[in-house]
Amino acid sequence: MFIVRRPHVRLSAIATAVLALEAAGCGCPDAKSEATEEFEGVVKGPDLKNAREDGETDAERCEAACRVVAGEELDDVETCEAVGPADDPERPWAEGVAEITVTCTATYTAYQFCTGRRPQGHKEADIAVQSRADWFAVHAHLERAAVTAFRELAEWLTGRGAPAGLVGRCRDAAADEVRHADALEALALRDGAEVPSPRADPPTGDVFAVACHNAVEGCVSEAFAAVVAAHQAAHARSLELRALFTRIAADELRHGQLAWDLHAWLWDRLTPAQQTAVAELQARALFDLPGNSRRAAAATPRELGWPGPDHAARMAELFARRLRDAAGLAA
Ligand SMILES: [Fe+2]
Numbered sequence: 340m341f342i343v344r345r346p347h348v349r350l351s352a353i354a355t356a357v358l359a360l361e362a363a364g365c366g367c368p369d370a371k372s373e374a375t376e377e378f379e380g381v382v383k384g385p386d387l388k389n390a391r392e393d394g395e396t397d398a399e400r401c402e403a404a405c406r407v408v409a410g411e412e413l414d415d416v417e418t419c420e421a422v423g424p425a426d427d428p429e430r431p432w433a434e435g436v437a438e439i440t441v442t443c444t445a446t447y448t449a450y451q452f453c454t455g456r457r458p459q460g461h462k463e464a465d466i467a468v469q470s471r472a473d474w475f476a477v478h479a480h481l482e483r484a485a486v487t488a489f490r491e492l493a494e495w496l497t498g499r500g501a502p503a504g505l506v507g508r509c510r511d512a513a514a515d516e517v518r519h520a521d522a523l524e525a526l527a528l529r530d531g532a533e534v535p536s537p538r539a540d541p542p543t544g545d546v547f548a549v550a551c552h553n554a555v556e557g558c559v560s561e562a563f564a565a566v567v568a569a570h571q572a573a574h575a576r577s578l579e580l581r582a583l584f585t586r587i588a589a590d591e592l593r594h595g596q597l598a599w600d601l602h603a604w605l606w607d608r609l610t611p612a613q614q615t616a617v618a619e620l621q622a623r624a625l626f627d628l629p630g631n632s633r634r635a636a637a638a639t640p641r642e643l644g645w646p647g648p649d650h651a652a653r654m655a656e657l658f659a660r661r662l663r664d665a666a667g668l669a670a
């Protein structure tokens with residue numbers, strides 16, 4: 340079941356909680372992509388019992404166990420192998436087996452996480468991050484795309500008679516994104532990388548499409564980007580980068596709060612069925628956030644101050660849990 344109440348979220352409190360824990364120790368069609376990955380892990384306890392009972396055949400049991408190991412909502416399990424304990428590896432599904440090891444290949448729909456807000460219809464740049472220069476190029480590209488996103492949003496809100504405060508905050512956010520894009524582009528160029536210009540299909544103007552897009556790109560991706568930027572502000576290796584990410588973190592936190600305030604305004608303009616669909620989409624993006632953050636962290640040079648993969652996933656899990664609680668979303 341998903342929320343039926345109007346969401347009200349104070350993002351700064353959630354971001355502070357996530358960062359305090361750290362210190363102690365985007366559906367929207369354009370935010371999705373198909374991915375295939377190999378997963379491997381141990382399944383035991385209630386998860387193993389459920390997998391054993393969920394399937395009528397060993398293949399179905401293995402698929403259920405694969406979904407546990409993946410921790411993602413899988414579209415299709417292509418290959419799957421389950422191995423029992425050392426003394427009886429061939430019979431993983433026998434009664435009394437306490438734990439099994441599962442190796443599987445599966446496809447899933449990834450809601451991509453980026454450090455900014457993509458506009459509707461954004462076309463992903465084809466850059467593999469293999470160096471600090473690549474990372475700056477990708478993120479300068481995304482920050483530039485976010486300029487378009489906020490300008491389109493300001494224009495759309497104006498046409499809908501939205502409160503001047505919301506429109507003004509979108510215009511201010513666009514100006515912030517220009518500064519972010521300029522700063523990261525300068526770093527990319529200094530490191531010898533080229534920054535591809537953003538490309539996007541025209542936006543869809545109906546309120547449901549805008550609400551879907553904002554619920555994922557703004558309320559999840561951009562909001563968590565604020566948390567990651569704060570981590571970078573504290574952990575990037577150079578003083579220059581720490582200063583830059585300190586400014587970006589403060590801006591992105593405002594943008595994330597803007598997304599949630601916009602979400603509440605849009606919520607009142609949706610039908611109950613649309614509200615449910617938007618909530619489901621947002622819950623899915625939050626579910627995928629830890630895995631996406633882990634992959635993004637693995638591809639980010641450590642000197643830029645990102646948390647390591649496991650750490651990024653834990654931060655994302657906590658962030659998602661807090662947001663679910665605040666917004667009344669089901670896990
Ligand atoms: Fe930004």
Ligand SMILES: [Fe+2]
Binds near residue numbers: 590591
């Ligand atoms: Fe932003």
